[in-house]
Amino acid sequence: MDETRQQHWKTLDRFLEIRSPWFTLLGEHLEDDRQQVIDYWRVEKTDSVVLLTLHDGQLLFPMLNYRPGLGEATLDFPGGRVSEGQTPETAVPKILEKELGLREDAIAHLTLLNPKGWAINSSFSNQKLYGFVVEIDPTISVNSDLVAATYPTTSEGIRSLLQDLTCLQCRAVLFEWQNQLS
Incomplete structure (x- = not known):
């Protein structure tokens, strides 16, 4: 992804965070490069x-x-x-x-x-x-x-x-x- 496009994505807020020993589940509202707000779900895990x-x-x-x-x-x-x-x-x-x-x-x-x-x-x-x-x-x-x-x-x-x-x-x-x- 080119840097200009990447810089325009913003995390607006985090509406959910669930932690466990195996992973963390995150729900966030992101604003994309076209100013659309997206409900986004992701998982953070150890390598x-x-x-x-x-x-x-x-x-x-x-x-x-x-x-x-x-x-x-x-x-x-x-x-x-x-x-x-x-x-x-x-x-x-x-x-x-x-x-x-x-x-x-x-x-x-x-x-x-x-x-x-x-x-x-x-x-x-x-x-x-x-x-x-x-x-x-x-x-x-x-x-x-x-x-x-x-x-x-x-x-x-x-x-x-x-x-x-x-x-x-x-x-x-x-x-x-x-x-x-x-």
Whole structure:
């Protein structure tokens, strides 16, 4: 959006604010660049991290998580929220331990794929997604009871994974990783 147009949008008032540990729901009256008043709803959420986890030529996936919005459990890369006072980088070890039972010293190499973060839904939310590639030390044994699935990092393995991976955020991280490899 050009700066001139952006400068003409004004927040007139906030008529609703509901806070929860997961998000804040806001209702506002905005005046657009044509002086029309709009009832606008948006959600403020903390940023998220998705970890593409590699171990011995395999992509690792933690146990399936139930997604209430879909009404089913889905295959997802490890991920979670960036808590207050954390950076995306400092959130990684806690997520890795919670989802795959791996301590920080299991990380052989950590790569941030998108330093600015991607807007999840910029018209409705302020939340950003940060994608990381976490290479697990090949000498570390991963607890198979915490792993729901593995896929080889070959082109055939990625094609197979894309048949099963419905999470758009996970797919974005996977595609960004592939793009940076080429």
